[in-house]
Amino acid sequence: MSKARHVRSSGAHIRRGSRAGRLTLAIAMGGIGMLVFPGAQQAGAAGDDGTVSVRVVREINANGIWDHTAPILEPGLPGAVVTVTDPQGHTQSGPTDDQGQLTLDPSTSSLTGGKYRVSVSNPDPAVFSPAFAAASPTAGQTSLSPSVDFVDVSGGKPASITTGFWNPSDYTQDNPRIISAHQRDAVYGVGAGSVYTDIYAFNRQHGTIANSYASGSADSGFYVGQCLHCDIVVTDNVAEYNAVGYESANSTGVSVVRNRFSRNRVGLTMSSDYQEAFAPQRKAIVAGNVVSDNNEAQTPEQADGGFGIGIGLGGSTGVEVLKNRIEGNRSAGLLVSPAEDLAAKDNTAKGNVYAGNGTDLAFWSSAQSGGTQANCLERPAGATTYPRPWRAVLGCESGRGPLNDAEDIAPFRTVPGPAGIAFLDVAPPGLLPTMPGDPASVPYRRAQAPDPIDIGSLTVPPRTWLAEAARRSAR
Amino acid sequence: MTGPSRRALLQGAAGLAALSACSSGPEQGSPTTAYGVHQAGVTTAQQGFGNLVVLDLHHAPIVPVLEALGEEIERLVSGRAADVPEPGDLTVTVGVADPGLVLPTFARDTFGPEHCGGDLVLQVCGSDPVAVLAASDRLTRDHAVRWSQLGFSGAAGKDGFGRNLLGFHDGIVQPRGREELSAGVWGDDGSTVMVVRRIVLDVEGFNDLAVDQQEAVIGRRKSTGAPLSGGHLTSPLDLAAKTPAGAYLIPVDAHVRRAHPLATGRPLMLRRGYSFAGEQGSGLLFISFQRDLAEFIQTQYRLDAGDALNRYLRVTASGVFRVLPGFSASRGLGASMNADR
Ligand code: HEM
Numbered sequence: 001m002s003k004a005r006h007v008r009s010s011g012a013h014i015r016r017g018s019r020a021g022r023l024t025l026a027i028a029m030g031g032i033g034m035l036v037f038p039g040a041q042q043a044g045a046a047g048d049d050g051t052v053s054v055r056v057v058r059e060i061n062a063n064g065i066w067d068h069t070a071p072i073l074e075p076g077l078p079g080a081v082v083t084v085t086d087p088q089g090h091t092q093s094g095p096t097d098d099q100g101q102l103t104l105d106p107s108t109s110s111l112t113g114g115k116y117r118v119s120v121s122n123p124d125p126a127v128f129s130p131a132f133a134a135a136s137p138t139a140g141q142t143s144l145s146p147s148v149d150f151v152d153v154s155g156g157k158p159a160s161i162t163t164g165f166w167n168p169s170d171y172t173q174d175n176p177r178i179i180s181a182h183q184r185d186a187v188y189g190v191g192a193g194s195v196y197t198d199i200y201a202f203n204r205q206h207g208t209i210a211n212s213y214a215s216g217s218a219d220s221g222f223y224v225g226q227c228l229h230c231d232i233v234v235t236d237n238v239a240e241y242n243a244v245g246y247e248s249a250n251s252t253g254v255s256v257v258r259n260r261f262s263r264n265r266v267g268l269t270m271s272s273d274y275q276e277a278f279a280p281q282r283k284a285i286v287a288g289n290v291v292s293d294n295n296e297a298q299t300p301e302q303a304d305g306g307f308g309i310g311i312g313l314g315g316s317t318g319v320e321v322l323k324n325r326i327e328g329n330r331s332a333g334l335l336v337s338p339a340e341d342l343a344a345k346d347n348t349a350k351g352n353v354y355a356g357n358g359t360d361l362a363f364w365s366s367a368q369s370g371g372t373q374a375n376c377l378e379r380p381a382g383a384t385t386y387p388r389p390w391r392a393v394l395g396c397e398s399g400r401g402p403l404n405d406a407e408d409i410a411p412f413r414t415v416p417g418p419a420g421i422a423f424l425d426v427a428p429p430g431l432l433p434t435m436p437g438d439p440a441s442v443p444y445r446r447a448q449a450p451d452p453i454d455i456g457s458l459t460v461p462p463r464t465w466l467a468e469a470a471r472r473s474a475r
Numbered sequence: 476m477t478g479p480s481r482r483a484l485l486q487g488a489a490g491l492a493a494l495s496a497c498s499s500g501p502e503q504g505s506p507t508t509a510y511g512v513h514q515a516g517v518t519t520a521q522q523g524f525g526n527l528v529v530l531d532l533h534h535a536p537i538v539p540v541l542e543a544l545g546e547e548i549e550r551l552v553s554g555r556a557a558d559v560p561e562p563g564d565l566t567v568t569v570g571v572a573d574p575g576l577v578l579p580t581f582a583r584d585t586f587g588p589e590h591c592g593g594d595l596v597l598q599v600c601g602s603d604p605v606a607v608l609a610a611s612d613r614l615t616r617d618h619a620v621r622w623s624q625l626g627f628s629g630a631a632g633k634d635g636f637g638r639n640l641l642g643f644h645d646g647i648v649q650p651r652g653r654e655e656l657s658a659g660v661w662g663d664d665g666s667t668v669m670v671v672r673r674i675v676l677d678v679e680g681f682n683d684l685a686v687d688q689q690e691a692v693i694g695r696r697k698s699t700g701a702p703l704s705g706g707h708l709t710s711p712l713d714l715a716a717k718t719p720a721g722a723y724l725i726p727v728d729a730h731v732r733r734a735h736p737l738a739t740g741r742p743l744m745l746r747r748g749y750s751f752a753g754e755q756g757s758g759l760l761f762i763s764f765q766r767d768l769a770e771f772i773q774t775q776y777r778l779d780a781g782d783a784l785n786r787y788l789r790v791t792a793s794g795v796f797r798v799l800p801g802f803s804a805s806r807g808l809g810a811s812m813n814a815d816r
Binding site for chain 1: 579717718719720721723727738769773777780
């Protein structure tokens with residue numbers, strides 16, 4: 001399932017647009033708290049002010065710290081315009097020099113009050129995003145300030161700020177916890193014009209997407225992609241009436257556990273996609289989910305034609321599909337296939353319950369991707385398969401070596417999907433549980449590593465798992 | 476298909492400057508030299524006619540053959556050969572078979588062994604078809620021709636691009652400028668890999684489609700060449716653009732979507748094919764140049780797997796060759812073969 005494209009090379013011809021413009025909670029949350037102006041201050045004599053020194057660096061490793069000793073040297077960014085503003089709106093500004101530095105002296109300007117807002121403009125918004133600050137710098141480290149910050153230089157105290165901009169293609173950044181554990185957030189038909197993905201973590205790390213609901217997306221309800229060592233857990237969510245319930249592309253280290261992906265066109269996909277960085281899709285856990293009845297016509301269509309698929313692994317490596325309930329998907333319950341020249345390999349499916357799927361387990365390979373590779377896709381008794389002689393193709397008993405190397409199995413044909421409906425026409429969900437208390441009072445916190453998941457203690461969920469949050473028609 | 480530099484010539488100096496750094500080719504119509512870092516006929520502004528000739532050497536040692544060809548080519552293009560007194564913008568590009576370059580069998584391949592393989596390829600191009608044929612004769616006189624095909628390109632319209640036999644603009648999306656050419660086309664030694672495919676088109680069948688259906692097959696507007704995702708002829712494709720109901724604006728099986736390099740994770744090839752018509756049927760003598768054969772192979776696999784154009788074509792001849800690095804009076808065409816092989 002092809003996703004759009006992120007900037008990876010500067011080749012003018014291969015245009016990777018950015019995903020900017022898609023409404024994403026991840027990004028919206030990241031900005032909270034930065035633009036608050038701290039009230040008007042008591043006026044003071046301008047002549048008393050200390051200097052404001054600003055250093056603007058190019059953040060490389062997104063750790064929120066200015067690294068300036070080997071092996072990581074984060075250089076200064078010249079030409080970034082720094083503006084110091086007082087509560088009355090008077091300003092003083094200038095560009096950073098070749099070293100990315102600038103010192104302004106408010107005492108020689110019309111600024112008054114001693115407490116000022118300092119903002120640094122992005123030298124190239126097409127390339128850079130503001131860097132995040134470090135959660136807890138250790139002694140001696142210079143934590144990066146946000147690109148809008150506040151200083152107090154009253155009484156002649158000098159102030160200095162180090163801020164940074166980073167290019168997402170340099171590295172991935174930390175991700176705040178996206179939805180707090182108690183919130184059941186209705187993200188439905190957000191915005192107008194082009195809604196592709198409802199809840200969307202692109203190029204992010206370390207976080208949890210939990211207790212959320214997504215519906216009516218022409219792309220996927222939940223999306224996590226293009227991240228190395230993502231360290232992201234997606235849990236206790238419901239996605240229904242989307243083209244795809246949950247999607248990962250080119251992620252490494254995502255756990256998708258105990259969700260309900262039901263009544264979409266496609267329940268969940270984990271795929272490799274050259275249109276974004278970090279292909280292939282690697283290590284992930286998909287466990288304890290209900291993935292059922294993904295044959296829904298009353299959704300936007302899946303643009304690549306996907307329909308009736310429970311879980312799809314495309315050109316992925318090392319994805320473990322464990323203890324899921326995979327039922328009633330008209331094309332295939334679990335479909336494992338290559339993507340371009342990337343074979344599906346080292347994937348595991350164990351302990352899943354299949355029932356009423358067009359084909360429970362489907363697998364194909366291609367000469368283009370080097371033939372059939374080792375995958376351990378366990379077939380429970382009675383489960384139907386494509387190709388029919390399952391053992392001859394794949395089996396856990398055969399160990400990890402490549403199986404029938406030259407094998408080139410004809411593509412599995414999915415059931416054709418009906419025409420889609422506009423995302424704005426997707427019926428709204430019922431009343432959803434909301435977060436207890438006042439959501440506005442929830443403090444903004446920086447990235448938290450997700451709690452580890454104990455796969456061992458998971459069980460295959462009942463059919464009704466999280467059904468109370470699903471639409472009545474979809475329970 | 477229209478070569479990149481024709482567009483550059485029409486669009487002004489910026490494009491020209493970018494190309495002249497990489498191109499040993501001439502401006503259209505003017506006499507040329509065969510010498511340079513690269514052979515002519517790759518980034519050269521595409522001329523109106525091209526003749527592709529695949530030769531068998533029957534075990535004759537290749538280096539002397541190449542040396543002789545190189546000298547003859549320089550005589551021809553500079554107007555010093557008696558057979559072609561007025562060569563105009565003639566270029567000759569020479570490629571050799573390379574055991575490291577192998578094409579798999581693709582879905583629409585329908586040729587026998589006599590229409591693939593071969594030891595040498597000559598691509599002879601020029602604005603004057605008479606000069607093209609005379610030069611081809613001169614160069615192939617002492618060799619056995621395995622197969623050959625003469626082609627022509629559609630005249631450039633007001634927008635600077637010619638059309639192929641399906642009536643659509645061709646050659647719009649191309650690697651341009653030093654960076655893209657070195658990423659996708661030129662090897663470090665100045666050579667490049669050439670793929671040739673004689674593709675017979677069911678032009679009549681295609682024309683039976685309503686124009687909007689034809690546009691869905693290609694992924695661009697027939698009148699203006701604009702991508703179905705919007706904009707104008709040179710606007711980049713927006714492969715993610717969808718209708719509110721979730722369908723791609725550029726259909727999932729449109730040729731330009733399937734051929735787009737983004738999905739293969741490989742750089743863009745340079746396409747420089749010619750239309751043909753005659754006994755062999757009519758269609759496109761597809762010629763592409765790429766640094767790495769995988770650019771073509773991965774793209775062709777994607778076309779096999781889902782290009783709406785497949786219904787209207789079959790491939791009746793095929794080949795892959797290494798276009799040797801450019802040469803000079805002191806370092807002949809065969810020099811690189813001596814050194815590395
Ligand atoms: C007879 C067969 C073919 C016809 C009629 C044809 C026609 C076209 C047309 C009309 C375009 C759009 C204009 C343009 O961007 O130049 C196009 C684009 C393209 N074609 Fe073909 N083509 C054929 C075969 C092939 C083959 C065999 C390949 C390579 C394996 C190929 C690769 C491409 C590429 C890379 C593009 C640019 C796609 C993009 O927009 O990124 N074509 N072709």
